[in-house]
Amino acid sequence: MAAPAPHVGAGARWETAAGREGGTETEGEWETEEEGETEEEGEEEAGGPGALRAVFPRDPALFHDTFPVLRRFRLCGRVLRIAQHHGPRLGLAANVWEAALALARFLEQQRFEFRGRSVIELGAGTGILGILAAMLGGDVTITDRPAALDQIRENVRLNFPGAGTRPRVRALEWGRDEASFPRDFQVVLGSDLVYDPASFPALLRALRHLCGPRSRALLSARTRGGDSGSRCFFHRVLPPFFRVQLLRQEQEHDIEVYGVTCRGGDAAPPVWGSYGEGGDAAMGVS
Numbered sequence: 001m002a003a004p005a006p007h008v009g010a011g012a013r014w015e016t017a018a019g020r021e022g023g024t025e026t027e028g029e030w031e032t033e034e035e036g037e038t039e040e041e042g043e044e045e046a047g048g049p050g051a052l053r054a055v056f057p058r059d060p061a062l063f064h065d066t067f068p069v070l071r072r073f074r075l076c077g078r079v080l081r082i083a084q085h086h087g088p089r090l091g092l093a094a095n096v097w098e099a100a101l102a103l104a105r106f107l108e109q110q111r112f113e114f115r116g117r118s119v120i121e122l123g124a125g126t127g128i129l130g131i132l133a134a135m136l137g138g139d140v141t142i143t144d145r146p147a148a149l150d151q152i153r154e155n156v157r158l159n160f161p162g163a164g165t166r167p168r169v170r171a172l173e174w175g176r177d178e179a180s181f182p183r184d185f186q187v188v189l190g191s192d193l194v195y196d197p198a199s200f201p202a203l204l205r206a207l208r209h210l211c212g213p214r215s216r217a218l219l220s221a222r223t224r225g226g227d228s229g230s231r232c233f234f235h236r237v238l239p240p241f242f243r244v245q246l247l248r249q250e251q252e253h254d255i256e257v258y259g260v261t262c263r264g265g266d267a268a269p270p271v272w273g274s275y276g277e278g279g280d281a282a283m284g285v286s
Contacts, residue, residue, distance in 0.1 A: 114138035143172035175202025184212030217260035
């Protein structure tokens with residue numbers, strides 16, 4: 001397991017993302033804490049040590065393995081505080097990707113109802129979608145590989161500072177750990193899970209275990225990879241086992257949102273309307 005990511009401290013910055021349809025426009029810096037210089041420096045001769053200090057940064061945080069960026073997002077009428085620990089330790093897992101925000105905008109548009117429903121987020125990274133679902137009343141489990149769990153736990157603490165109910169955070173490596181999880185979560189969330197075709201079989205195995213007849217999965221992805229990329233997963237890998245419906249396209253960001261339900265015998269068509277207003281129309285269910 002990777003060493004824990006450092007927690008947010010002095011020098012980290014809060015920024016806010018808000019605006020149209022659930023928070024994609026940056027308003028600017030919300031709050032900044034910067035450590036001032038404590039040493040007086042005299043003039044240096046040209047080419048001396050002072051010249052080197054003028055060229056190279058002196059903030060030790062810049063040379064850490066990770067550096068935190070803190071942002072506030074307004075989504076579905078809630079304000080989320082999300083820390084992103086950028087660096088080689090977390091890699092892609094450190095970011096809040098546009099596909100996650102696109103899925104949040106869809107949830108807001110559909111007035112999706114999480115209250116009292118069992119929810120799991122896959123490949124969560126920062127945990128932003130699972131945290132949002134928990135804020136909206138879901139019984140939430142947030143999952144990712146072990147290296148990302150400290151970042152997710154920190155974000156859970158930032159958004160649920162009291163002693164009340166919080167989302168659970170657990171390791172889940174697709175194709176290996178899903179058997180330790182319950183079957184038939186009512187809602188499965190995931191964003192940008194399908195950027196690597198090599199992971200498709202393991203992700204399929206995880207979805208087949210976690211999704212039952214009453215499950216509804218919402219998965220968003222940036223379209224990439226051509227014929228063997230994201231659309232291959234939704235149009236070729238999933239359909240033998242799941243009904244797959246394109247719910248939303250954001251052409252500006254090349255992002256698609258899909259609804260996924262188990263086939264399990266075509267006698268029972270998916271019922272989406274009970275999960276939020278406008279759900280039947282969005283899922284193509286009459």
